[in-house]
Amino acid sequence: MSLKLTNTLTKRIEPFKSLTPGQVNIYCCGVTVYDLCHLGHARSYIVWDVLRRYLISQKYKVTFIQNFTDIDDKILARAAKENCTMNEISDKNIKEFHCDMDALGVLRPDRMPRATRCLDGIRSMIEKLEKKGAAYSVEGDVYFAVKKHTNYGKLSNRDLSEQQLNADGRVNEKEEARKQSPVDFALWKGAKEGEPSFPSAWGQGRPGWHIECSAMVLQELGETIDIHLGGADLIFPHHENEIAQSEMANGKELAKFWLHNGMVNVDGQKMSKSLGNFTTIRALLKGGISAMTLRIFILQAHYRKPLDFTKESLDAASQGWKRLNTCLCLGLNNHKVLDWPKHDFQETSISDIDKHATNETLAKYHQQFLDALDEDLNTSVAISILFELARPLKSLANQLIRDIPQSINELENKALYTRWKLLVSLAGILGLKAEQPHNSISKKEENLNASFIKEAIKIRKEAKLSGDFAKADRIREKLKSQGIELIDKKGGETDWIQN
RNA sequence: GGCGGCAUGGCCAAGCGGUAAGGCAGAGGAUUGCAAAUCCUUUAUCCCCAGUUCGAAUCUGGGUGCCGCCUCCA
Numbered sequence: 001m002s003l004k005l006t007n008t009l010t011k012r013i014e015p016f017k018s019l020t021p022g023q024v025n026i027y028c029c030g031v032t033v034y035d036l037c038h039l040g041h042a043r044s045y046i047v048w049d050v051l052r053r054y055l056i057s058q059k060y061k062v063t064f065i066q067n068f069t070d071i072d073d074k075i076l077a078r079a080a081k082e083n084c085t086m087n088e089i090s091d092k093n094i095k096e097f098h099c100d101m102d103a104l105g106v107l108r109p110d111r112m113p114r115a116t117r118c119l120d121g122i123r124s125m126i127e128k129l130e131k132k133g134a135a136y137s138v139e140g141d142v143y144f145a146v147k148k149h150t151n152y153g154k155l156s157n158r159d160l161s162e163q164q165l166n167a168d169g170r171v172n173e174k175e176e177a178r179k180q181s182p183v184d185f186a187l188w189k190g191a192k193e194g195e196p197s198f199p200s201a202w203g204q205g206r207p208g209w210h211i212e213c214s215a216m217v218l219q220e221l222g223e224t225i226d227i228h229l230g231g232a233d234l235i236f237p238h239h240e241n242e243i244a245q246s247e248m249a250n251g252k253e254l255a256k257f258w259l260h261n262g263m264v265n266v267d268g269q270k271m272s273k274s275l276g277n278f279t280t281i282r283a284l285l286k287g288g289i290s291a292m293t294l295r296i297f298i299l300q301a302h303y304r305k306p307l308d309f310t311k312e313s314l315d316a317a318s319q320g321w322k323r324l325n326t327c328l329c330l331g332l333n334n335h336k337v338l339d340w341p342k343h344d345f346q347e348t349s350i351s352d353i354d355k356h357a358t359n360e361t362l363a364k365y366h367q368q369f370l371d372a373l374d375e376d377l378n379t380s381v382a383i384s385i386l387f388e389l390a391r392p393l394k395s396l397a398n399q400l401i402r403d404i405p406q407s408i409n410e411l412e413n414k415a416l417y418t419r420w421k422l423l424v425s426l427a428g429i430l431g432l433k434a435e436q437p438h439n440s441i442s443k444k445e446e447n448l449n450a451s452f453i454k455e456a457i458k459i460r461k462e463a464k465l466s467g468d469f470a471k472a473d474r475i476r477e478k479l480k481s482q483g484i485e486l487i488d489k490k491g492g493e494t495d496w497i498q499n
Numbered sequence: 500g501g502c503g504g505c506a507u508g509g510c511c512a513a514g515c516g517g518u519a520a521g522g523c524a525g526a527g528g529a530u531u532g533c534a535a536a537u538c539c540u541u542u543a544u545c546c547c548c549a550g551u552u553c554g555a556a557u558c559u560g561g562g563u564g565c566c567g568c569c570u571c572c573a
């Protein structure tokens with residue numbers, strides 16, 4: 001394996017090599033927990049989930065840390081609005097975050113530190129910076145003196161003298177006056193009236209935004225980590241400031257690889273809270289978009305490029321997933337008919353795929369899939385290989401669902417089983433898992449629904465027999481709009497599945 | 500103004516110097532109820548101009564357009 005990744009730090013695609021063989025330490029910038037997550041967040045965490053799964057499949061021991069920013073102006077504003085405490089807002093949204101990410105099949109990070117619970121590390125890092133003369137305190141605030149850091153700007157490739165400082169004129173004049181330079185940023189903010197605060201050597205206050213990540217990386221993973229992840233909008237100033245703080249405090253390079261994902265766009269513009277053009281993950285899932293559809297949608301584009309969110313592209317992903325899903329379900333639902341070994345999805349190990357590639361064609365697909373991911377996580381190509389693998393399986397699946405299965409000789413059957421296993425394994429690296437369509441419904445709805453559908457099928461059959469196809473089609477369309485798909489089989493029988 | 504990214508068929512999207520993956524939609528054929536679902540087949544010379552090269556969507560230079568960051572942001 002030779003994984004190559006685009007490193008924002010060097011502006012190049014370079015071979016990935018971990019500091020310790022077989023071990024990868026990753027830190028991923030998490031969310032500020034003041035609200036539900038939107039599709040942009042989903043993209044970020046799904047993409048990095050694939051990176052993680054891929055590394056694990058390549059036998060790396062991965063330690064994945066991701067933070068929660070649980071103190072911030074927006075959380076406080078939300079708390080004031082909802083007349084509750086900051087902690088209540090944070091707790092609630094952390095729960096919601098997990099709910100969404102679990103639904104999307106994003107593996108939970110190994111640890112998820114919260115800013116308010118890492119204050120010792122934060123304070124001691126600020127003290128260290130102060131001792132080194134890289135930080136100064138003014139009236140309860142502490143600022144990082146950017147000019148002390150000779151390499152400032154190395155990540156975002158910026159010359160500070162060329163920047164339009166505070167471009168929007170959104171300058172807090174009081175704060176500006178306290179700073180030695182307009183580019184300096186807060187490490188610690190003195191407490192304001194009525195806001196939650198924490199004790200420190202500089203008085204009551206709270207940490208600035210950037211310092212928590214620096215402190216957590218050190219606390220959880222050490223001075224230098226393999227990979228630091230985040231959205232492209234964090235490159236400046238957040239990651240630049242992290243580098244400045246950590247490298248000044250520790251005297252060591254913060255991260256070997258900096259990876260950044262592209263934004264999700266709506267009508268060509270970045271999806272963001274402030275523009276109000278966001279769609280939450282929750283709304284999408286509730287609206288009937290399946291988690292795996294979102295995964296396909298996101299992974300069909302390269303992670304660094306902007307991704308336009310439109311109804312059309314989502315529909316396309318949905319149709320594509322439907323196709324793939326049929327194939328992934330094949331061996332689960334039909335193993336008896338096909339005489340395939342019973343297969344439990346939960347037990348599919350994503351690091352256990354080598355032995356499945358038994359023939360030349362499958363070995364080729366397998367290799368192409370791995371090569372694609374090696375090449376800076378080309379998930380788009382990886383997915384295309386899943387579709388190639390799926391084609392004959394799709395054919396088989398439809399024979400089973402709709403017709404009498406044709407006789408397959410033993411050799412073919414075995415090859416198809418192997419192909420299916422490979423498909424399941426490779427899909428697993430992308431976090432794509434079968435979503436079983438229900439042809440039996442939960443007990444609660446069973447009586448209501450099943451008999452209703454049965455009745456509808458009966459009426460439709462009568463309509464068909466009497467030649468009233470318009471009526472038959474109306475019934476079919478009506479059920480379809482309710483997620484029930486009718487399938488006319490040979491011999492006049494009608495089956496149904498719920499999508 | 501500074502830094503960075505992008506421009507490929509109706510839509511989304513790969514491609515990293517040797518002659519355009521994949522998905523969706525469309526078309527034709529099979530099947531069917533002149534239907535749905537399904538299966539098979541099928542559709543591009545890559546924003547413009549100039550250059551390098553035997554050969555460029557891919558490299559260089561110059562345009563044009565769009566976007567991101569410089570302020571909270573995945």
